[in-house]
Amino acid sequence: MCCRVRFGKSGLSVSPICYGSWQLSPRYWGELPAEQFKKAIHRAFDVGVNFFDTADAYGDGLSEQVLGEALADLPREEIVVATKVYWHFYPDGRRHPDLSADYIIRECEQSLKRLKMDYVDIYLLHAYDPLTPLEETTEALEKLYRAGKIRYYGASNFTVEQMRYACKLGNYVALQPRYSLIDREIEKDLLPYCAIEDIGVFVFSPLYHGLLTGKYQGTETFEDFRKNLPRFQGEKFKQITDAVRGLKPIADKYQMSLVQLILAATLAHPAVHCAIVGIKNASQIEEAAGAMGKSIEREDYFAIRNALNV
Numbered sequence: 001m002c003c004r005v006r007f008g009k010s011g012l013s014v015s016p017i018c019y020g021s022w023q024l025s026p027r028y029w030g031e032l033p034a035e036q037f038k039k040a041i042h043r044a045f046d047v048g049v050n051f052f053d054t055a056d057a058y059g060d061g062l063s064e065q066v067l068g069e070a071l072a073d074l075p076r077e078e079i080v081v082a083t084k085v086y087w088h089f090y091p092d093g094r095r096h097p098d099l100s101a102d103y104i105i106r107e108c109e110q111s112l113k114r115l116k117m118d119y120v121d122i123y124l125l126h127a128y129d130p131l132t133p134l135e136e137t138t139e140a141l142e143k144l145y146r147a148g149k150i151r152y153y154g155a156s157n158f159t160v161e162q163m164r165y166a167c168k169l170g171n172y173v174a175l176q177p178r179y180s181l182i183d184r185e186i187e188k189d190l191l192p193y194c195a196i197e198d199i200g201v202f203v204f205s206p207l208y209h210g211l212l213t214g215k216y217q218g219t220e221t222f223e224d225f226r227k228n229l230p231r232f233q234g235e236k237f238k239q240i241t242d243a244v245r246g247l248k249p250i251a252d253k254y255q256m257s258l259v260q261l262i263l264a265a266t267l268a269h270p271a272v273h274c275a276i277v278g279i280k281n282a283s284q285i286e287e288a289a290g291a292m293g294k295s296i297e298r299e300d301y302f303a304i305r306n307a308l309n310v
């Protein structure tokens, strides 16, 4: 049942499906019962998932806190936890970017407290802060590394130039970019760069926030942040959802669900180590985990990509 990949030069052994916990951000996704979320985390571990992604800013600390409570029941040395820093948030809901050294050092401590952990495995810069020299930020990360608070560090939402710059300054071993079969921009330069540098890549939004699951008809309306996304509206929404459901014969051929087919095809790119799937309940992670270790023939892989070129 346990499927593991080597996460680039970090050498960490991780499940190709990573548990995404942004869903515990009420401002984006609405309220989600914490108990349901904790059950899903335990189920994730039972079905072979050992990799968990969060961020201090998800729910302004809520995601880290609930994840920490659930993970406390699991063997620490068998799980890999990634969290992020960047959004300086305040109790009244204000937030702004901040990768200054002082803030990172302070905020890492807060993340550890919420996670109830002595260290995080991977600490990520959530995005690029144009106001702070990356030299200062990297020194802070090195300090946390030397203090044993973080085992590895990396970045998210960086361009290839930002990543190149980062790798000159420090030992950045992980990247978390946006990537899905309808969002393949990074294939041009970021993924080749990461492959050459042996950087561990875990992509976010592989199901495009649920759009690629096959469960939508293209007529639904949303109460959460998706109500403002162009691809969840009008003709585009219908075209994409039709295209996904049109992949059913290929999914059937591999005895996979559409969710599993999309995830297996996302993971087929050689530079992508893991796909982070945003999870709301135990059955979603159970289904996603079923994509691990599955391969797709070349002809079908390109047929899937072509079908989603809408």
Ligand SMILES: NC(=O)c1ccc[n+]([C@@H]2O[C@H](COP(=O)([O-])OP(=O)(O)OC[C@H]3O[C@@H](n4cnc5c(N)ncnc54)[C@H](OP(=O)(O)O)[C@@H]3O)[C@@H](O)[C@H]2O)c1
Pocket (backbone or CB within 6 Å): 019, 020, 021, 022, 023, 053, 054, 126, 156, 157, 176, 203, 204, 205, 206, 207, 208, 209, 210, 211, 213, 215, 259, 276, 277, 278, 279, 280, 283, 284, 285, 287, 288
């Ligand atoms: N670094 C960053 O800037 C960044 C940004 C975004 C996300 N992330 C990370 O990446 C994770 C995933 O991204 P994401 O949440 O945007 O997108 P996603 O994984 O593409 O989509 C998640 C959504 O798909 C639906 N879903 C998931 N599994 C399903 C299943 N088996 N069957 C049916 N529906 C299913 C759920 O929505 P419904 O049930 O409501 O349809 C869920 O909320 C996040 O949780 C977070 O950890 C990082």
